[in-house]
Amino acid sequence: MSKDNLLNFTCSDLEKFFLDMGEKKYRAPQVIKWIHQIGVTDFALMTNLSLTLRDYLSQHSEVKAPELIKELIAEDGTCKWLMQLEDGHSIETVYIPEGSRGTLCISSQVGCPLGCSFCATGMMGFTRDLTVAEIIGQLWLAVRKLSPDNTTRTHVITNVVFMGMGEPLLNYTNVLKSTELMLDDNAYGLSKYKVTVSTCGLVPEMLLLRDQSEVALAVSLHAPNDELRSSLMPINKKYPLKELIAACNNYFKDGKRQVTIEYIMLSGVNDKIEHAKQLVKLLSHGRYKVNLIPGNIVTHTDLEPSSQDNIDLFRQVLLDAGINTITRKSRGGDIAAACGQLAGEGC
Numbered sequence: 614m615s616k617d618n619l620l621n622f623t624c625s626d627l628e629k630f631f632l633d634m635g636e637k638k639y640r641a642p643q644v645i646k647w648i649h650q651i652g653v654t655d656f657a658l659m660t661n662l663s664l665t666l667r668d669y670l671s672q673h674s675e676v677k678a679p680e681l682i683k684e685l686i687a688e689d690g691t692c693k694w695l696m697q698l699e700d701g702h703s704i705e706t707v708y709i710p711e712g713s714r715g716t717l718c719i720s721s722q723v724g725c726p727l728g729c730s731f732c733a734t735g736m737m738g739f740t741r742d743l744t745v746a747e748i749i750g751q752l753w754l755a756v757r758k759l760s761p762d763n764t765t766r767t768h769v770i771t772n773v774v775f776m777g778m779g780e781p782l783l784n785y786t787n788v789l790k791s792t793e794l795m796l797d798d799n800a801y802g803l804s805k806y807k808v809t810v811s812t813c814g815l816v817p818e819m820l821l822l823r824d825q826s827e828v829a830l831a832v833s834l835h836a837p838n839d840e841l842r843s844s845l846m847p848i849n850k851k852y853p854l855k856e857l858i859a860a861c862n863n864y865f866k867d868g869k870r871q872v873t874i875e876y877i878m879l880s881g882v883n884d885k886i887e888h889a890k891q892l893v894k895l896l897s898h899g900r901y902k903v904n905l906i907p908g909n910i911v912t913h914t915d916l917e918p919s920s921q922d923n924i925d926l927f928r929q930v931l932l933d934a935g936i937n938t939i940t941r942k943s944r945g946g947d948i949a950a951a952c953g954q955l956a957g958e959g960c
């Protein structure tokens with residue numbers, strides 16, 4: 614009989630699990646703490662559970678994260694980890710340290726079906742969605758890796774972004790459950806402002822997420838008009854900019870949230886002044902923050918990164934229009950860990 618992997622369970626899932634077996638539901642936060650905060654995988658060590666319960670869990674359950682099989686560390690300290698899943702597929706997770714901040718970029722699918730032209734993941738096609746255990750397992754493993762003595766030190770990871778392999782909103786339920794665990798004080802206790810789901814623009818799921826979760830939203834826009842965006846990102850044919858921006862503007866209704874726009878800068882493609890002006894017009898109705906991402910070389914494409922001068926000129930147009938705009942530092946480019954470069958090929 615296969616065992617239940619308790620990494621798949623949120624606190625409310627575990628409450629139900631314990632109630633169904635005739636146990637008290639307060640066992641759920643106890644077990645969540647052991648697994649996620651303390652990193653214990655052996656039920657025999659969960660000393661505040663009864664011996665009978667420990668024994669039952671040992672026989673019927675397990676705590677199983679993906680296996681870390683390779684690590685590459687870039688000159689700037691960025692780590693890329695290749696993780697193997699039980700069925701032999703692999704995914705990549707990237708850790709980006711920066712002063713007191715540590716960002717973990719996690720994957721939500723093996724491959725991706727959306728086929729954006731600048732993206733190495735898109736080129737590998739789609740295999741399958743990740744389970745909750747495989748998504749949260751990346752964070753679980755990263756915390757253990759960065760805290761080798763296995764003590765509670767989740768502060769090395771202050772931010773989590775769903776910007777690794779896959780389109781997170783295509784794996785909506787498992788991503789939502791994983792974010793629940795990230796925010797759970799008995800698990801990782803991350804701030805809702807520091808867990809970001811990044812989407813290429815799946816409008817119905819964006820609206821659902823707005824109502825069902827408080828995590829931050831980032832939208833990979835990458836082009837300011839439909840013709841160009843559809844050529845770079847085929848999903849735009851299904852959800853064109855008018856619908857996408859309307860869904861973003863919906864996030865501002867409660868007066869608190871902002872939406873981050875990701876815009877990869879590709880030489881001669883989307884980095885002209887006229888594009889910046891179109892972008893200003895598009896974003897004129899909400900609290901947007903724009904991240905300009907210096908493009909990275911993805912093999913098998915003829916796309917080239919924009920020059921620094923073009924990025925600066927583009928940014929100035931947005932700043933002049935009062936749009937909070939930063940140029941993101943490209944990190945881990947020498948180990949193919951930067952935006953658009955993850956392809957599960959290993960290190």
Ligand code: SF4
Nearest residue numbers: 725728729732735779
């Ligand atoms: S950019 Fe995101 S949505 Fe597009 S192909 Fe890559 S992983 Fe998929």
